[in-house]
Amino acid sequence: MTRLAGQVVCITGASSGIGAACARTFAREGSRLLLAARRLERLEALESELRAAGAAGIRSVALDVRDREAVIETFESLDAPWRDIDVLVNNAGLSRGLDPLHRGLHSDWEEMLDTNVKGLLWVDRVVVPGMVERKRGTVIHIGSIAGRQVYPGGNVYCASKHAVRALTDGLRLDVNGSGVRVMSVDPGMVDTEFSEVRFHGDRDKAGKVYRGMQPLSGDDVAEVVRFAASLPEHVVLAETLLLPTDQASATTVHRKG
């Protein structure tokens, strides 16, 4: 039995990439998985694999984290044991476009800010009060190297992840003394659907992002998230910058050939 066995672990954006990898990792720990994403069919397709891996229970919910009322309604209508969330992996997020700011699309900016900043906030706002009441719980924000460094064309995505960093620090200050732990895991390049989404489905463009280098996998990130969550309750791995060996900064990437 691990420390995480039987714990209710909520993962937003569990239908793909880092979130789906976290679902698989926490399933192997015997956790109860509360999975959220817009593509419910993707979550449901994962369920049998997660059960076979050891998940103690699974609840999949269709949720657009941008929809504040839906977030409140979804979490407030949960019954036991799902409403007592032990670990929140607030991961749902995306990038759109890589245009210079002066040529950027308003719709891309709104989507990123509404998802990465406001969506993350709506979920924290409805989940954290229960943790404070129970005097225990772990919140893990998935930030990014883009929350620490800015790169050309990254403007609004970087701003959104800088905001996540500020919100991680702000929440940690605000819940200090409550027993609730607040952490962030900030990855560099991870091979997920992220780049395909950034380039609006252009797979060729997305593939070039990882050309000649070995990015992180979703599993690499999930392993750090699992480690952070499994630490004894008096320990907070406050922030982690996780990079592929081939990446030294947001813009310094070693490529073969």
Ligand SMILES: NC(=O)c1ccc[n+]([C@@H]2O[C@H](COP(=O)([O-])OP(=O)(O)OC[C@H]3O[C@@H](n4cnc5c(N)ncnc54)[C@H](OP(=O)(O)O)[C@@H]3O)[C@@H](O)[C@H]2O)c1
């Ligand atoms: N890949 C990287 O290089 C990288 C690096 C640093 C940080 N990150 C961060 O890691 C997180 C996960 O991204 P990923 O790389 O795993 O990309 P991904 O494979 O595209 O997964 C993104 C997940 O977020 C969900 N999502 C997006 N918008 C949502 C919304 N409005 N409501 C609910 N769920 C939503 C998606 O589910 P649905 O589409 O089904 O809703 C999907 O499950 C993001 O916060 C991203 O910024 C990624």
